[in-house]
Amino acid sequence: MKKLINDVESVEEQMILGLVKSAPHKLRKLDEGNIVVRVQKKEGKVALISGGGSGHEPAHAGFVGEGMLDCAVAGPVFTSPTPDKILAGIENVHAGKGVLCIVKNYSGDVMNFEMAVDMAGDEDIEADYVVVNDDVAVKDSLYTTGRRGVAGTVLVHKIAGAKAEQGADLAEVKAVAEKVIANVRTMGMALSPCTVPAAGKPGFVLADDEVEIGIGIHGEPGITREKISTADETAKKLLDTILTDLDFKGQEVVLIVNGMGATPLMELYIINNFVQDYLKEQGIKVYDTMVGNFMTSIEMAGFSLTLLRLDDELKALYDAKADTPAWKR
Structure with missing residues (x-):
């Protein structure tokens, strides 16, 4: 470690x-x-x-x-x-x-x-x-x-x-x-696991060509393990699950492209590039986008996608002033 x-x-x-x-x-x-x-x-x-x-x-x-x-x-x-x-x-x-x-x-x-x-x-x-x-x-x-x-x-x-x-x-x-x-709905994936300092070893093991779909934020494994695919294909898989769970069509949303701790911004922006276009195709308007680390899993590599369906009340409260170390919008 x-x-x-x-x-x-x-x-x-x-x-x-x-x-x-x-x-x-x-x-x-x-x-x-x-x-x-x-x-x-x-x-x-x-x-x-x-x-x-x-x-x-x-x-x-x-x-x-x-x-x-x-x-x-x-x-x-x-x-x-x-x-x-x-x-x-x-x-x-x-x-x-x-x-x-x-x-x-x-x-x-x-x-x-x-x-x-x-x-x-x-x-x-x-x-x-x-x-x-x-x-x-x-x-x-x-x-x-x-x-x-x-x-x-x-x-x-x-x-x-x-x-x-x-x-x-x-x-x-x-x-x-x-x-x-x-x-609000979220789904995530991992390219590599994380190591809890007190444990000294990863919570699970992935081969070089494997990813874990549906991980949580405590180093626990997900729901399926599969061969790695492109950023677009992976993001689509997560989005389709979210969109099946709740009807976002015709809605305005806040989108979070969240890094799990060790994913470079380069890759998160590549994910965001696809997600923006895909949501538009689905008739979903992105009101605001957050890209970065917000809810991580130590040094896990991977990302999660979050969509929040807005109405006038939620939009106004989302836009209200906030000033914290991790939120300056």
Whole structure:
């Protein structure tokens, strides 16, 4: 295993410290653990928290800031943070208007965030949660009951964050988060696996001419393994699955071409070149496009495609100002 780390035990903390030091006027780390919050606390509005295992950078702490999250809680690589750490985040950012937790649909994350919400209620802190399940590749997996939560989570952060900034109440912020979840779909693939530092070996093995279709974001294998094909053919395969799952025809969409961690921008732009043309052929209008690393799997090579179906409300919230280390649009 070759990685630019110091020791396995310090990976997550040193990563979080490095992130905070890159934006010290915006972010700070709590003493209680690998918990990132805004330097300037948002007052009088609903607070948003997300998180999960480390290894998905810039998610989730990179999306803490104006217009998006108030707090991100990082667990060990690919492992959920514990309920007490999530509760510490809730306690820090709540300002009397309630706290919404945005949770990816992985069993550990759902269980621990649910417990933290219950614990917050015991302290008379109003808290609730939504579960993101945008991955169309699998119905159930080793890690989930139901579909996995993947790159579409970033758009839930953005749009729910904008709604909270407007002063909406907790029920309204939760409703718009659920609206995004209902209208967002994602599918990904891998050219090569990733290695969790504590494991020291890849989560699966691919031959030089093989790819994995339908991977998750925790190094887990996908639904099919096949011979590598062209960028266009691969992107079409993912898109066709997404378009079969939800009717996007005649709609405006946000498109994310998301790198899994080790894919060069050159290849992501080649993917985007095909996707734009193919969506146009299908009668789908791309309102905005994001190309880059947003929800990664350490150093996995590959990509995912995300489509969010827009209406006037979602478009306005998507366009609202946001300023975080990983989102400046």
